[in-house]
Structures are given as C-alpha cells and as structure tokens.
Amino acid sequence: MKTYPKEVGERDPDNPDHWFWAYCWDEKVNGRWKIFKRLVAREKLEEVREAIISNQPVSEILKVIG
Structure with a gap:
C-alpha cells in the first residue's frame, strides 16, 4: 500500500488520518x-492491511476496498 500526504505542514507518520491511502497492483x-x-x-x-498480510489475491483485496 502507498501513502500520500493529506495534511499540509507537519504530518505524524503514525497517524493514518494524516495520509491518503492507495492499494497498488500491476497486471x-x-x-x-x-x-x-x-x-x-x-x-x-x-x-x-490484513488481506495483504494474509496473501489474499488482488480480486479479494479489491472486494474489501469496495
């Protein structure tokens, strides 16, 4: 998963609300x-995150994302 800054200025790397999150895959x-x-x-x-850690296929991870 990739993260992109969401907050302008100082961001807490451990605060998920300060970031945009994206799931990336290649085909x-x-x-x-x-x-x-x-x-x-x-x-x-x-x-x-749990789906990625448990090695779920991309199709299942996309179902979780919706």
Whole structure:
C-alpha cells in the first residue's frame, strides 16, 4: 500500500488520518505491465492491511476496498 500526504505542514507518520491511502497492483495488459491504483478509505485500512498480510489475491483485496 502507498501513502500520500493529506495534511499540509507537519504530518505524524503514525497517524493514518494524516495520509491518503492507495492499494497498488500491476497486471499484464496487451503484453505490457500496467500499474493500477485504488484509493482506500480510512475505515477499511486495517481490513485491507490484513488481506495483504494474509496473501489474499488482488480480486479479494479489491472486494474489501469496495
């Protein structure tokens, strides 16, 4: 998962509310690798993290994200 700054100025790296969260994955499309991103709502962050840690396939992680 990637993070992007949400707060202007000083951000707490341990405060998930200070960041935008995105799940990124790559797929081969027409013989070339393409990177996809889906924003993750703060409320679903822990569930997505658990799915990633338990090696769920991309399709299942995307179901969690909604």
